[in-house]
Amino acid sequence: MKTETDCKILCAHVSKEFIQKSSQRVNVIDDISLDVKSNEFVVILGPGQSGKSTLLRIIAGLELPTSGRVAIDGREISGPGPDRGLVFQSYMLFPWKTVMGNVELGPKLRGVGKKERREIAQHYIDLVGLNGFEKHYPHQLSGGMKQRVGIARAYANNPTVMLLDEPFGQLDAQTRYFMEKETARIWETDKRTVLFVTNNIDEAIYLGDRIVTLKGKLPGRLHDVYDVKLPRPREHTDMKFLELRQQITDASELVL
């Protein structure tokens, strides 16, 4: 029997209802329980409108669950905090800050001195491969580079949990594939507990230690859990990769 402190993230019977303007209740998430081990890479896979982003926002603390609870390291969360880093689908960089300004914001808000936070930020800018772009503004960067800034910004605040909400959803197929490789490389260089939300089955298998699938329609319910036991770095054309892909496709209502 596992105790609560064994797992890094614990979601117990989490449900979420939104009340719309017409006072209609929309059930977005229904009774999802999930636990994530320390330094584990868990992918939440589900089609659009399956409540996966809402689940991530609840774990981030930006939304409160209607019922159930979420705990990090055994402590129930009550709001957003720097122990979790969030990477957004639409990047959400500050257009008025340079790459350096964006990445160093976390340490700056925590009161880290200028010299030290510059060093931290520089380390993660280098890690995501943006060396030489420190003084660029976001509008001067391509989509893939913007998301690298987003990842570096989350990392620089030294969170123990990284939450990524369809981070490559706006990228073209080639850049996306490349960014997946980069994500695996960055994670293996600097391991954190990762919850990665996506609707892309290849991305899920390529990145995840474990894949959690959600049912296709609202309210979002847990469907299946797959352990991915493939060695890294993974190959999209590996037979075992394709078998698992087939298995997940057959079992889910994902339209691929």
Next chain:
Amino acid sequence: MNSIANEVQAQIKERSPLSIWRFLKNRWFLHAVSTIAFFIIWDYVAFNRFLGSALARPYEVLLQLANMMVNPIAGKDLIGHIWASTQRILTGFAIGAVLATPLGLFMALNRYVNAIVKPVFDLIKPMPPIAWISIAILWFGIGEPSKIFIIVVGTFVPCLLNAYNGVRLIEPQLYDVVRMLGGNRRDEILHVCFPAAFPAIFAGLQISLSCAWTCVLAAELVSARSGLGFIILLGMTQSKPALIVGGMVVIAMVAWLTTLLVTGLEKVLCPWKREIQTA
């Protein structure tokens, strides 16, 4: 084969720097054409007196302006009158902007301030600032304060609206970023609200400035002993079309220069917008 050859030839033709067609499509050439055409038509209309004697020819206007540089009207030369109007505008504009911009920000950031100020502001908002002239003269007399008051009223509304909307239209997820990184409400205001609202505030200042020119003209037309509005009014009472048109041309130029100044200031203060604008 033939079609490919033709295509290549067409490309070479288009790239040729000596092509007349390319020259005719040049932006600066077209600017020059329209400007020269404007002056030719103006001179033609004025010379043939299609509008009676009420329109001065361009060279008469130039002559009049040159004359005003040397011979003062009502104790002031041309520069003196320009300065009289500009001074009123700058004073009124500064007071209006300093009052309205923070109030707009406060209204957007605090719903109680918004709930208190908004009904009164909505009542005053649609009133044309020029409608205040008569009451302003009754309150402050016909001197400088009444003119500055009109300008304050005229700049107040666009400044406040833009500061307010600048904060209101911020992408809410940007606040989430600050909160996720461990920031509090103060950090949200400092790192999101102010910088995000900056471009909108500057757009408000631009609108206010052109509004201020309208206001100062109206105020000077009603009662003044100096300023460009006074010059225009003088031209009308003395039946000197050159004076009227001259005043209008000078206003256009000075207003254009002040706008340029605000745009330049924005480029210095909002470096992240610099390349978007020039692109």
